[in-house]
Amino acid sequence: MTEAPAGAAPAAHDTPAILLRDAAFGYAGRTRVARLSLTVERGSAVALIGPNGSGKSTLLRGILGLADLTAGEVRVLGEAPVRARRRIGSLPQADQRDTSLPVTLRQVVGMGLYRELGAFRPIGREGRRRIDAVLDRVGLAPFAQRRFGELSGGQQQRGILARALVADPEMILLDEPFNGLDRENRETLLALLREVRAEGRTIIVSTHDLEIAREACTHALLLSSGHHPEDPGHPAAYGTLDDALTLEAVAHAFQDTTVELDRHTVTTTRETE
Numbered sequence: 001m002t003e004a005p006a007g008a009a010p011a012a013h014d015t016p017a018i019l020l021r022d023a024a025f026g027y028a029g030r031t032r033v034a035r036l037s038l039t040v041e042r043g044s045a046v047a048l049i050g051p052n053g054s055g056k057s058t059l060l061r062g063i064l065g066l067a068d069l070t071a072g073e074v075r076v077l078g079e080a081p082v083r084a085r086r087r088i089g090s091l092p093q094a095d096q097r098d099t100s101l102p103v104t105l106r107q108v109v110g111m112g113l114y115r116e117l118g119a120f121r122p123i124g125r126e127g128r129r130r131i132d133a134v135l136d137r138v139g140l141a142p143f144a145q146r147r148f149g150e151l152s153g154g155q156q157q158r159g160i161l162a163r164a165l166v167a168d169p170e171m172i173l174l175d176e177p178f179n180g181l182d183r184e185n186r187e188t189l190l191a192l193l194r195e196v197r198a199e200g201r202t203i204i205v206s207t208h209d210l211e212i213a214r215e216a217c218t219h220a221l222l223l224s225s226g227h228h229p230e231d232p233g234h235p236a237a238y239g240t241l242d243d244a245l246t247l248e249a250v251a252h253a254f255q256d257t258t259v260e261l262d263r264h265t266v267t268t269t270r271e272t273e
């Protein structure tokens with residue numbers, strides 16, 4: 001954990017990681033995910049699960065203060081999201097990544113220190129030490145000078161995780177980090193996530209894959225799409241994995257889809273009115 005910088009309000013470590021009270025998030029005044037009332041305790045790992053368009057990314061952006069709060073209340077690490085952002089590391093979806101820039105992996109990881117240092121201050125010896133340590137940790141030290149866009153998908157994903165971790169965040173948010181990864185890269189990322197959680201950091205990870213939730217998370221928030229395409233998504237269940245990932249809740253959230261849960265295959269069809 002980082003210490004609060006001098007002069008800053010003391011970090012309230014007794015506050016939950018996330019507190020949502022009837023919160024809703026969206027864009028340009030339009031709500032995309034709603035009815036969120038829950039507490040995420042520090043040190044937990046929450047799988048955010050739901051069908052396409054149910055608002056997983058929007059909720060993650062709301063936690064970062066990048067989507068509008070259209071109703072209710074949100075506190076992140078005891079602060080307003082925009083203020084808490086400096087204490088959070090995030091991994092956006094891979095398809096939102098610009099891999100055409102001529103930057104090395106080392107430079108990408110160094111970007112994780114910009115918030116602390118300012119973008120135009122050189123990274124000093126301590127910063128370089130931290131970059132080396134985090135690259136080593138994710139198993140990418142030999143690739144430090146490699147152009148980021150030339151790395152494999154799994155290596156890029158670990159590089160972005162390193163960028164998130166280099167600033168020693170209290171919480172990390174990951175948007176579909178397992179998409180497109182083969183089994184080996186998936187296992188490596190899972191192991192890293194378990195380590196990150198063992199350090200006491202809070203993890204929120206969106207995924208379509210219920211097996212990943214089982215392997216890396218303590219809790220699940222299941223989001224369901226609105227009944228009509230324009231309705232906002234909303235929670236179908238939240239709790240520990242066993243409480244939240246019941247066949248009934250999963251079937252409710254994943255309407256018109258086939259999903260597997262504990263070797264059961266669930267296929268549900270949306271009821272027509």
Ligand SMILES: Nc1ncnc2c1ncn2[C@@H]1O[C@H](COP(=O)(O)OP(=O)(O)OP(=O)(O)O)[C@@H](O)[C@H]1O
Pocket residue numbers: 027032050051052053054055056057058059
């Ligand atoms: N920047 C944006 N501006 C306006 N609407 C958006 C924006 N991003 C997402 N939306 C809309 O918000 C709704 C929820 O999208 P979101 O990406 O949060 O869902 P998701 O559950 O993450 O979906 P997926 O699994 O496909 O990534 C969708 O209807 C989407 O079109």
